[in-house]
Amino acid sequence: MKKPAGWMIWLLPVASGLCFAALWLGIKRLGDVSDWLLPTPVQILEAALQERSRLLVAAGNTALGALAGFLLAATSGLLLALLIGASRLLRAAFYPWLLVLQMTPVIVLTPIIVLWAGPGFPGIVTITWLISFFPIVANTTQGLLSADHNHVGLFRMANATRWQELRLLRLPAAMPYYLAGLRIAATLAPIGAIFGEYMVGNAAGGSGGLGFMVYVYNTQIKIPALFATALTSCLLGFIFVAAVSLLNWAVLHKWHDSFDRNDH
Amino acid sequence: MTAAQPIVEFRDVTKRYGDGPLVLDTVNLTVFRGDFISLIGPSGCGKSTLLKLVAGLNPPSTGGLSVLGTTPKAARDRQAFIFQDATLLPWLTARRNTEMLLRLRGEPETERRRKAAALLDLVGLAHAADYYPRQLSGGMKMRVSIARALSVAPELLLLDEPFGALDEMSRFRLNEELLALRARTPFSALFVTHSVAEAVFLSNRILVMGARPGRIAAEVTVNFGPVRTRELRAEPAFQEKVNEVTRRLHGVEEHGA
Ligand SMILES: Nc1ncnc2c1ncn2[C@@H]1O[C@H](COP(=O)(O)OP(=O)(O)OP(=O)(O)O)[C@@H](O)[C@H]1O
């Protein structure tokens, strides 16, 4: 496929965005939808400006919960994957249960989590952790097991210990998988935090996060502010994904094929 | 020279994977120190399997196999394996790849640094020591793989179609380089190839294998001496040897069909 030229990369999304805005306004006009139900993009931006200090504080709180849950998931996910990946026995014993747990919608567990972890920050972090944990474990385990067959032969020939095989072969081979897991987790963590805040309530004592703002604006029927909250959440998610992409680049760009500049 | 010393002995070895068909049928083979033996034969006749038996990566099903006076597994640290696709770790530079086997043996860092540098120099890659594998051509990758294998000073080198993926010019050059390396650091070799000319150029013995079940069908001795230059390929005696091995190979393939 032909690659679009550099300026097209910028122009095309802007153009499609304008089309979308036009469609939005068209629907409003034709269907005579009131501002109350569907505000205009301008009204949303106005609401965002008006509420900016509250939204900013809320975004900060959400970011804190999301980051805590994400880091917890990133470390515990890696450790669990190492345990599962290192031993066939542990894998056979635990992996099926992991899948079962993954199939359980976190929403169903929320009351239990609040009961156990407590409301507020601990509950939010736990929900975030639970949501972003599985893609990391699943991906990393896959990566640890998919080390090249001949590389394993090379290590066996050299009488490598299992620890050496894990540290010098399987772990680096799993890095691209781990990072792909982190990337999925990075999209899920802010969602998890916002959902947690919505369900669990105030985050850092008093000032709530974005999820709490959803609750507040909803009861006040401030629809443009709700849209502005969505916009803010979107930005937060973008920052998370961008950070992981940067990490991904830093770790892989020197050697991984996905960064081959001579690619067609 | 003293009497030839056997370093690998197959005694009535058979091999099947699980309860699958017989892959190797009654292999009897003695490799002597200093031998460079090529294994050639139709695809699926068990050449890689035979190498893996020697490497201790797979056990024989029946029969006896001793390597360097002991079991294949116990002899592992005195042999090295070179795979067809170089098997460099993509996240390590050429230098660090070359060091890997020494690192696994717990050799101190300064020592393995020194050895790796010397070996990369020997295979003509001193300038590419800090390149990652994806920045290396196929021939360069294979040179790193050879350097890595030689780092442990193996008495026996097992090579499974190491040059199979290379163009003919690179293959010829690497053949010559391999012989030159051998003059410096003596090793015996079991070498799997699909190229008759390569086998004749490198070996003092060529084993022609047959398929279904895999077996050693014939042995051809090559008496061109240890010192061989590229001019050898143009000599009539060389061409005659190539023809002889090719005839044997055709005989095997007609029988197998
Ligand atoms: N791990 C394995 N499990 C089961 N069967 C195997 C395994 N490895 C090889 N075989 C079978 O053993 C036979 C010999 O395989 P082998 O790889 O030794 O052949 P080869 O001579 O090296 O072939 P090629 O020239 O294509 O590399 C084949 O029929 C193959 O299907």
Ligand SMILES: [Mg+2]
């Ligand atoms: Mg093979």
